[in-house]
Every structure is written in C-alpha cells, then in structure tokens.
Amino acid sequence: MFGTPPGVLAHHLNHAGQNVLSVGSWVLTAAVLAVAVQLCRRARNPIYVCMVLAAGVGAFAEPLYDVMFSLYFYSGHGMQKTYTVFDIPQPVWAYSGYVILYALPALFIVKEIHEGRMTARRLWMWAGVELLESCVFEIVGINMDTYTYWGPHVFRIWHYPIVIGVLEAAQVITFSVACANLRYRMSDSWQSLATFAIFPVTMLGANFGAGAAVIIATHAQDGSAAWTRVATLLSIAMAAVLVRFMIAMLPPPGRAVDLPRTEPAARTLVGARS
Numbered sequence: 001m002f003g004t005p006p007g008v009l010a011h012h013l014n015h016a017g018q019n020v021l022s023v024g025s026w027v028l029t030a031a032v033l034a035v036a037v038q039l040c041r042r043a044r045n046p047i048y049v050c051m052v053l054a055a056g057v058g059a060f061a062e063p064l065y066d067v068m069f070s071l072y073f074y075s076g077h078g079m080q081k082t083y084t085v086f087d088i089p090q091p092v093w094a095y096s097g098y099v100i101l102y103a104l105p106a107l108f109i110v111k112e113i114h115e116g117r118m119t120a121r122r123l124w125m126w127a128g129v130e131l132l133e134s135c136v137f138e139i140v141g142i143n144m145d146t147y148t149y150w151g152p153h154v155f156r157i158w159h160y161p162i163v164i165g166v167l168e169a170a171q172v173i174t175f176s177v178a179c180a181n182l183r184y185r186m187s188d189s190w191q192s193l194a195t196f197a198i199f200p201v202t203m204l205g206a207n208f209g210a211g212a213a214v215i216i217a218t219h220a221q222d223g224s225a226a227w228t229r230v231a232t233l234l235s236i237a238m239a240a241v242l243v244r245f246m247i248a249m250l251p252p253p254g255r256a257v258d259l260p261r262t263e264p265a266a267r268t269l270v271g272a273r274s
Helices: 015-043 047-069 093-115 120-143 162-185 189-210 212-219 225-248 256-273
Strands: 071-073 081-085 088-091 147-149
Touching: 015 047, 015 088, 015 093, 047 071, 047 088, 047 093, 047 162, 047 189, 047 212, 071 088, 088 093, 093 120, 093 162, 120 147, 120 162, 120 225, 162 189, 162 225, 162 256, 189 212, 189 225, 212 225
Parallel strands: none
Antiparallel strands: 071 147, 081 088
16 A cells, blocks of 8 residues: 555654754754865865765656655644655655765775775675664654654664664665776766766665565555564665675776776787786
C-alpha cells in the first residue's frame, strides 16, 4: 500500500527540530562547497564542485525514494517546504542533506583513489563511515520529529531502519567509484558535468537495485514480519556485494590521458632488455 497512513499524516512537526536541520545542514553545505572549491583548485579540475552540486540537484528525485521506502516528512503547520510530489512535501533541508550525506564522503574517496591511496580495506572503511554518518543524521532527524519511515521495516535502531544506512553506504561507494573512473578518463574539464547524470543513476540504482527485496517486502499486501526480515537481510547482503564489486572497478591513480606518453617508453625498455 503506497498511501501514507492518516496517523503519520497528522503527526506533529517539531519546528525546533526543523530549524536545526534547515540551518545546520545549509551551514554545513556551505562548508562542504568550500572544501570542494579548495580541492578543485589543487587538482585544477572542477569535478569536486560538480559532485557537490550534482548531489544537491539529485535531491529532486527524493520523492521516488520516499515512495519506495515509506518515508514521510511531517507536514504540519509551518513546515518549510519546496514542493510536493506523491503527496509527500519536500523540506528545504533535503538538498543540503544530500550534500552532507552523499557528496561529502565521496569527495575524499575520489581524492584518495586519484592519489593511489585507496585499497579494498579503505573502501570498506569508507562504507562504514558513510553508514555511521547516515545513522547519526537520520536518527537525529527522526527522533526530532521531522520525518519518519512508517513502513513495516525491521531491525530498527531508535526508529531508524538500519537497512537504509547500509543501502546509502553502498550508494555513496558506487557514486564515488563512478566519479573516480570519470576523473581517470576525462580529457577535458567540461566532462565533469557527467556527475549530474552519474548521481541519480547511482543513487536510485543502488537503492532500488540492492534494496529491491526490502522494497517489495514492506509493500507486499500479504507480507509478514518473517518475510520482511529475510528480505531486509537479503538487501543488506546485496549492498555488501555491490561494494565488493566497486572494489573490482577501482581505476588506477592519476589520469588515463597521461598513459599514452609513458607506455611507448615502457615497451621500448622491455624490448631493449629482451
């Protein structure tokens, strides 16, 4: 059932909590953008700023996510919102929240990959960092009465379904590795704009793909708690598999356009030794 329950619709919106998320998240977003600008200046590449902006713009797809995972932003009197889709109002902090949750860790992941410092262990570590960040951000938001996951989700921590954080971690890793591959292969600065296509594809693809089992289970008309538990564990496992696949797709450090200048010399050296 896709309709939000009347009790959830009528739930009181905590205005103080809304103000904390709105002001706090946008201040942090300004800081994240400043960090991205500095990274761009050092790298002489605009991809980091594009990643931040792509995450913010990608938040316009949030209503699709809300429907699939039964998320509802409390819309009581005084809600600071932008627009409403599927009868779900979107708060002004949704866009800044995307930047903090998804773009911020991705900036440093891409930087480490480009510098050749990324390993399989470190990528798993970053997935854990993203999981922790998601848990903190969403548990705070949920328990300040600004929104809720109202579906029959299981394995909750302070009302937060842990599967959501796991899927978000897989999503960020996928976005980061895709952007790292873009940076490795790009031959001109304007190609950084591809991040605006990469973000919604990885965001929706990772969450809806790895999370397909839990989405189906929580919306099934004849579902059961046991079925939902199995489906949730399956989605968590699929998210882990996705991260493992991303490890196999890590690009080499540096830029691919630099390779043709070094490969001929390497082949000459090998030929001379033989």
